[in-house]
Amino acid sequence: MSENVTASGVCRRRSTLRHVETDAELLGRLQSGDEQAFAMFVKRYQMPMLRLACSMVSDQAVAEEAVQDTWIGVVRGIDRFEGRSSLKTWLFSILVNRVRSARALEHQRRLPRKPSVDPDRFDASGHWAEPVESWDDALAERMDASALMPVLWGALNGLPPRQREIVLLRDVEGLSSDEACDVLGIRAGNQRILLHRGRAGLREILASEMKKA
Amino acid sequence: MLSLRRRDLLCQQAIELLTEYLEGNLSRGQKRRLERHLLACPNCSNYLEQIRITVRLTGAMEAEELAPGAVDDLTELYRRWRDED
Numbered sequence: 001m002s003e004n005v006t007a008s009g010v011c012r013r014r015s016t017l018r019h020v021e022t023d024a025e026l027l028g029r030l031q032s033g034d035e036q037a038f039a040m041f042v043k044r045y046q047m048p049m050l051r052l053a054c055s056m057v058s059d060q061a062v063a064e065e066a067v068q069d070t071w072i073g074v075v076r077g078i079d080r081f082e083g084r085s086s087l088k089t090w091l092f093s094i095l096v097n098r099v100r101s102a103r104a105l106e107h108q109r110r111l112p113r114k115p116s117v118d119p120d121r122f123d124a125s126g127h128w129a130e131p132v133e134s135w136d137d138a139l140a141e142r143m144d145a146s147a148l149m150p151v152l153w154g155a156l157n158g159l160p161p162r163q164r165e166i167v168l169l170r171d172v173e174g175l176s177s178d179e180a181c182d183v184l185g186i187r188a189g190n191q192r193i194l195l196h197r198g199r200a201g202l203r204e205i206l207a208s209e210m211k212k213a
Numbered sequence: 214m215l216s217l218r219r220r221d222l223l224c225q226q227a228i229e230l231l232t233e234y235l236e237g238n239l240s241r242g243q244k245r246r247l248e249r250h251l252l253a254c255p256n257c258s259n260y261l262e263q264i265r266i267t268v269r270l271t272g273a274m275e276a277e278e279l280a281p282g283a284v285d286d287l288t289e290l291y292r293r294w295r296d297e298d
Contacts, residue, residue: 038287038288038291042283042287043279046279046284071290071291072290072294075294075295116229117228122225126224126226127223128224128256132255132263133259134259135262135266149274149275152270167271171272172272174272192232192236196232196233199232199264199268199271200228203267206263206266206267
């Protein structure tokens with residue numbers, strides 16, 4: 001398990017576990033038509049891709065078809081992959097294109113800035129109407145993390161699709177801002193707006209859960 | 214109670230800057246104003262801490278298990294795709 005700690009102190013765990021072979025090594029084998037290398041890629045990326053596809057379309061069958069089309073795209077395009085992006089970013093980019101072809105969504109319009117927290121939580125002067133309680137770190141540690149996972153999955157699935165896509169790519173899959181923008185073909189400003197709202201949405205659900213603890 | 218100076222941020226403004234802050238995307242002036250607000254405001258600093266915990270927990274979400282047979286089915290398809298080319 002590897003961890004990234006950003007300059008601002010956000011600690012993020014990469015969701016892929018440590019690999020016996022790197023993607024680059026497997027890629028070389030796949031380029032020579034090695035089916036075991038293909039099977040390894042499937043084990044590594046099938047579920048993250050399916051999860052991303054399901055975040056973009058509500059129909060599971062459409063999501064599965066897009067993932068399968070992505071694998072065909074990989075097999076057919078493997079000789080053209082130049083390694084300018086990571087393999088994961090390349091796979092996700094193909095997938096997003098496949099899903100978009102299936103649902104034809106407009107993704108380039110500029111997003112309006114809307115508040116990420118209900119304005120009723122603030123008083124007339126713009127400050128918090130009620131205190132924001134600390135989630136004591138000890139509380140987070142004491143709670144069984146696996147018990148929180150269904151809550152988080154529910155919260156993630158409840159986000160609007162575009163926020164869900166960004167949170168999945170950034171915070172679950174650990175892509176950088178640039179990589180996530182490349183995958184989804186969106187502007188950096190819009191990416192940050194969606195990420196901001198998505199994280200605020202998840203925090204809201206977790207806050208209710210923390211109150212129950 | 215916060216003592217407000219002329220260019221101090223309101224809580225409602227401060228929380229909308231937090232993702233830009235975590236992304237390292239604020240100008241030096243904005244960052245200074247936000248950090249000054251966070252130092253003076255336990256509510257907003259608690260909120261920021263909650264966002265950090267949310268990000269950390271989200272990063273711990275595990276991928277679901279592959280369906281049984283999925284690797285074999287796709288490898289079978291792979292052989293067909295490979296041999297078509």
